Amino acid sequence: MGAVVRLYDSRTQQIRPLQPLVPGRIGLYVCGPTVQSSPHVGHLRSALSYDLLRRWLVHRGYAVTMVRNVTDIDDKVLSGATEAEPWWALAHRVELEFQDAYRAIGIQPPTVEPRATGNVDRMQALIAELIESGHAYAAPDGSGDVYFDTGSWPSYGELTRQRREDMVAAEDADPRGKRDGRDFALWKGIKSGEPESAAWPSPWGLGRPGWHIECSAMAERYLGATFDIHGGGLDLRFPHHENELAQSSAVGRPFARHWVHNGLVTVDGQKMSKSLGNSVFAADLTASARPAAVRYALTAAHYRSSLDLQSGSLGEAEEALGRIERFRARATQAVGTAGPQVLPAAFEAAMDDDLAVPVALAVLHETVRAGNAAIDSADAEVVRRALGATAAMIGVLGLDFGDPAGAESARAQSAYSDTGRQKALETLVGGLVEQRAAARASRDWAGADRIRDLLADAGVQVEDTAGPTRWSIVGSE
Template structure:
């Protein structure tokens, strides 16, 4: 089955056909590093990490570009004489990177900063002026605007007519021919730091937000590439304006547009004005990162997630079922000298993922396989259990939620778990020895000692299992 994705421009599911066989070029709008990341940023980054992982599993060589917008009105507004805008931007960028790393989100192939791509932006603006789709303001400010009326296809991404659109708010209306025209270049204004200004043919200034992504996508993926992604809130005006200026300049630009859904908090839209934003640092402190990854991935990427107090508890419980089976099957099969070997993922899982990244349905296959594997262990059917274990590992590895993968078991936490496991296994062995010699007082003492430390023992046909 071919991979299908929902194209926002066509507003329909479409079969994915790569521009270059065997390769995928993806551009995803990364953060504007004005303030700390929140749960919505993590959700968006994870959605495209899952897309990337699935394309890779299907045999594509993926070039994944995610930009950093480090020059913008809001970034400048958050700077000060003692804490320059560029220092704020870099500090916030590191917060985003830490959040991505915590969730096991793969590093992009390229992660360009807007401030490192100014020449390409100026080249694109010059082309638009030459083609009659942009103009320099006549008020002497040095501003350059895209001429919306000059491009008949404007509005095609969001299926809007220009006459029905609101005025562009990314720059003052003075100097504009039409209030809906948007800024390509912003001439330096009084009071702005000199470090936020670059020389240009139209005077010193800085780029508009929309032109930044068009120029960076062109530089790293060429004039035409496969997929452009981002949050649903970016469709208009940001992505609409990207599409207009790039195609007006002569680029085919993105063949497919993909947008992920947003995050609500207890049924309300998350926003600073409502004071209900959940920032990445506090969110990541609420549960194990692998649990948070499971939670954010468990809803379809295009749906709205409604976060509530019990959300992570439910995700923890679901992940524990997977982890419990892997631990149990690992113990039993290790003793039997078989682990199932490498197998392909089940067809039902692949079908779900091929159908517009149907992770919820794919997770259903994971849990069904876990149930079948546990039933096989109960029946002593080690061959079936081994195959189920291998399939669960394969599926969770694709999704980045394999509890046994190095990213979740290595490092300080993984080392501590390994030490704890060694000590607990030693005590369990002592308990088994005591029980075998009918020294039940010692056996009970070991159990009580472990219970006092928060460790529960569960005796079963395949041995004793412990959990925290």
């Protein structure tokens, strides 16, 4: 761990060194899905961003405890339920869809994946502490609602650098019983028509937790009152992460030391939305291309940048992977075994510098280019080094998908044989046929016969017609 990993911190708005709370260990909390409906490409992109971060931190020698929660109780989960599929069945079905989508593109499971419904007691304890400290209040109307008093916390807005007086009313709950529209819900009393299975007893009456309190309670349970990194999508900075920070800090929990946010996904330059009908669901994406291509395409932009998914994105990813695979096939055929799997210094520098995966991919392709040149010049030692470095890079990036040694090269070799060799055959034979036609046109019969005999020895039969000369492989269908 001699190298220093630097990450952009959304709170300080600068790239700064990652300084673990405990040397050699990293506590990472990532806001996971609200399991209300099927996952889309934005969910995949976010999960992949933190998968890459975790892989890199592990490579750098850190023991990483990664917590990614599941919000399985929420207004949207309840609204999506039907008589045939209760809210808890809907939540479980969708959670399995998320797991399938993550698994499909090689996203490693977190160390622990707590559900909100399994931590309600801890949320209630935190809410009680906030009330006791004067930072929260129960609604006086008997509804059972409890709100965080944003006016009681002078630092409210520090994560997103907003002034409280400039904020609009929070829309996370019915405003009944609020002292101020900007206050946000910690506990929601049960409403008429809501199932009792979605309510828990509490000092304030039957109800369920607000969204924001969930993450504060679960992060503290598994990572402690303060931890190293909090991650999530850019759309969660406000109000979700701002509220998490406020409610935890208000009762003396320093909370996250480093805030990381990944950029969002657009489709052909437009934000995904139901009204536009342009949402790209994870299942459709993973069905349209092999896993490595989907994973590659979703790393095309820096994790903090917006990623624009276009119709040709997966094709471009396939082409890029094809170049890598063809080199591995050629190199394996040329030198047999690879050299040590050592990452190039430029690759490591890119990954250490705020996880610059696009720059790291450029290093990967430059290594492939140099390796191909070494094959052409018969420099076996350079080929072996390039082959080993390539394996190391695709391993860290998660593009190997756990293939046994050589399996990917064998697959690439097969594709190369079926497609590349056919193209080479057509080029070579076509060239000789053209030379024979030129010889016949100039009445060089002896030269034409030599080319015909050469082709016949190679198993190629030539047929002269009134039009272009036809050729075929003897014995082929």
